[in-house]
Amino acid sequence: MRLPRATFPPQRPAAAAGFTLVELLITAVLGSVVIGAITTLQLSELRATTSQDLSLQLRQEANLAAGWIDSEIQRASGFDNTVAASCTAPAGTSLRFSVLTQPNSGGTLREVSYFSPTGTAVGNVVRCGPPVVCTANTACALDLAAANVTYLVASNARLDVTSPLDGTARRTLTYTVTTRPGVVAPDITRQAFAGAPGASVGSEWEY
Amino acid sequence: MIRTRQEGFSLPEVMIILVILAILIAASQIPIANDIQLRRRASLHSGVRDLANWIELVRTRAAQGRVCTVTISNGTVAAGGVVASVAPAACGANHTLDAEVAAQTGPLAVSRNPATTIVFTTDGGAQPTSSVAVEGFNAVEVRLSSTTANRRACLAISNGTGSLRFGSVNSSTGTCTYTGPF
Numbered sequence: 001m002r003l004p005r006a007t008f009p010p011q012r013p014a015a016a017a018g019f020t021l022v023e024l025l026i027t028a029v030l031g032s033v034v035i036g037a038i039t040t041l042q043l044s045e046l047r048a049t050t051s052q053d054l055s056l057q058l059r060q061e062a063n064l065a066a067g068w069i070d071s072e073i074q075r076a077s078g079f080d081n082t083v084a085a086s087c088t089a090p091a092g093t094s095l096r097f098s099v100l101t102q103p104n105s106g107g108t109l110r111e112v113s114y115f116s117p118t119g120t121a122v123g124n125v126v127r128c129g130p131p132v133v134c135t136a137n138t139a140c141a142l143d144l145a146a147a148n149v150t151y152l153v154a155s156n157a158r159l160d161v162t163s164p165l166d167g168t169a170r171r172t173l174t175y176t177v178t179t180r181p182g183v184v185a186p187d188i189t190r191q192a193f194a195g196a197p198g199a200s201v202g203s204e205w206e207y
Numbered sequence: 208m209i210r211t212r213q214e215g216f217s218l219p220e221v222m223i224i225l226v227i228l229a230i231l232i233a234a235s236q237i238p239i240a241n242d243i244q245l246r247r248r249a250s251l252h253s254g255v256r257d258l259a260n261w262i263e264l265v266r267t268r269a270a271q272g273r274v275c276t277v278t279i280s281n282g283t284v285a286a287g288g289v290v291a292s293v294a295p296a297a298c299g300a301n302h303t304l305d306a307e308v309a310a311q312t313g314p315l316a317v318s319r320n321p322a323t324t325i326v327f328t329t330d331g332g333a334q335p336t337s338s339v340a341v342e343g344f345n346a347v348e349v350r351l352s353s354t355t356a357n358r359r360a361c362l363a364i365s366n367g368t369g370s371l372r373f374g375s376v377n378s379s380t381g382t383c384t385y386t387g388p389f
Contacts, residue, residue, distance in 0.1 A: 021220050025227065039238055045256045057256065060263060061371070064331075067270075068368050071330040090343075124344070132367060134274060134328035151367030152344035155385065 058179040064155035065125060066177045066190055072112060072127070075101050075142060079173045081165035084111035086148050087128035094118045096159050099129070101142055110144050116159035122180055125153040136151060156180050162189075245354035250311035252375070254304065254351055255360040258290060259371050261302040262327075262362075266369065267320040268298045269327035275299075275324050279319040281348050285309060290317055290351075298327075313355035316379070320348045325364060333369030341372070342385050359383060 019027075026122055078100040093115040099112050112129030131149045134140035153159075154177070162174040176189045216224075241298035251264040262277070269275040275298035279291045286309035292301040304315060325335045325347055338345040346368040361374040374383030 018215055021216070024224055028224075028227055028231060033236060035235055036238075039235075039242060042242065057259075057373075060259075064263075064266075064370060065368075067331050068370070077286075098309065126344075127368065131333075132328070132330065132333070134326070134330065140328050140330040140332065149367065150344070152346070152365040152370050152372075153368050154370050155372050170281055172304065 009093075010193065061154055061157060062177045062179040065157060065159075065179075068127075068153055069114070069159075069177070070190065072099055073173070075099075077101060077109075078169040078171055079165060080113060080169045081167060084113040084129050084148055087113050087150070089115045090124065090126050090150075092117055092121065092123060093126060097161050097165055097175070100169060101130075101144070107128070108144060110142065112142075114159060115151070116157075120158075122156055122158050122178070124155050125157050125159045125177075127151045127153050154179065244356070247311045247353065249359050250275040250308045251315075251351060251353050251356050251358055251360050252373075254312065255349075255362050255373060257305055257308070258302060258349065258351070259362055259373070261291065261299075262364065262369075262371065265293050265298055266327050266331055266333075269329060270331045272329055273297060273326060274326055276324050278324050279347075280317045281319060281322065282317065283314050284317045285314040288314075290315075291349075311356070312353035316350075316352040316354075318350045318352075320350070321362065323347060325369075327369065331369065332367055333364055335364070335366055338366040342374075346372070348383070350383065354379045361385075 014180060076099045079097050080100060081095060082098055083089070083095055084098055096114045096116045098114070100111040101112060110130050114130070115126045117123040117125075128150045129148050130142040130144055131146050133139050133143045133146075157179045158179060160176045160178070162176065174189065241300050265275050265277060273295070275293055275295075277291055277293050280289055284290055286304055286306040288304050290302045290304050293299055297303055309315070321335075321337045321339055323335045323337045325333050327333055335347045338347055340346075341348050341363040344363075346363040348367070349362045349364065350359055351361075357377065359376050359379050359381060361376075363372040363374065363383075363385065364370075365372070373387045374385035376383045
């Protein structure tokens with residue numbers, strides 16, 4: 001069988017039907033480029049949604065941790081930098097502050113220590129102190145007779161105090177909760193005031 | 208010299224076209240297959256986030272001054288099925304599996320470790336009746352597994368504070384890890 005010789009540009013009478021090899025090749029390449037572009041577009045859309053979800057998640061995490069610390073501070077009578085009895089800083093973390101708690105009726109002073117990753121690292125924010133016990137439809141309270149327990153306050157986060165504690169008990173504390181710095185969520189800064197037992201306690205929010 | 212071409216293609220032409228098409232199709236199928244798998248996994252993850260958002264709602268209700276008790280389902284859950292329930296009714300409606308999520312992931316195997324109810328307290332914390340160590344901290348681990356997506360996504364609810372951690376593993380039966388972004 002004799003094959004026709006390929007010439008470029010293809011020369012043929014207008015009436016001849018069918019495509020040339022070159023035409024088919026161009027069509028195939030154009031088609032694949034279009035399909036590729038659509039796939040890429042869909043993928044980037046998916047990634048954008050994921051990033052938005054992450055932002056919301058980080059904000060939630062920071063708010064949750066700050067909410068917990070706020071409720072802890074509402075039970076506080078002051079702050080210091082002494083680690084609570086039988087508590088040790090988890091590996092890679094150091095003490096940020098301890099919340100002093102004293103029942104209104106007097107009794108033993110207990111401390112709740114908050115640990116955060118050392119330096120500027122991000123990781124687990126840990127609380128060590130008396131367990132919180134809640135009974136049905138009543139406010140929660142520290143079980144001041146129980147041994148200290150460790151709770152995870154936040155992961156992928158860090159906790160900082162604006163003015164480091166220096167060994168003397170204080171009445172005010174400004175703390176910052178950061179969730180994965182450099183991603184998307186803003187830091188949450190709060191200033192908490194701890195009064196004498198029974199006195200009013202407040203907290204200011206700042207974003 | 209212009210001569211009339213024969214209609215149709217010659218055998219070598221058709222063979223070349225077939226080979227090129229085969230290569231193009233093969234190359235484009237890889238990202239498309241990845242894309243489908245990515246979507247399934249993203250859906251599974253958003254299923255876990257839906258659960259986390261629902262838990263936040265329960266937490267908010269609890270912080271308004273009532274104790275809310277959450278029970279996580281144990282078994283296969285299809286679209287619209289109950290993933291987690293809460294009592295009393297004032298704490299909100301039960302959490303069901305979103306149809307859009309289920310359309311991508313298929314029915315989910317829902318399980319929790321340990322088998323326990325979780326009490327959300329008035330100060331925003333969570334107190335399960337029992338807990339297990341999940342990467343160093345006591346928690347209740349909720350697992351949503353999809354055989355279609357060949358993935359398991361986990362939500363660890365910490366004992367005490369009720370802080371949430373997200374984990375996942377590339378297998379519908381493996382142990383979730385909690386490092387890195389979810």
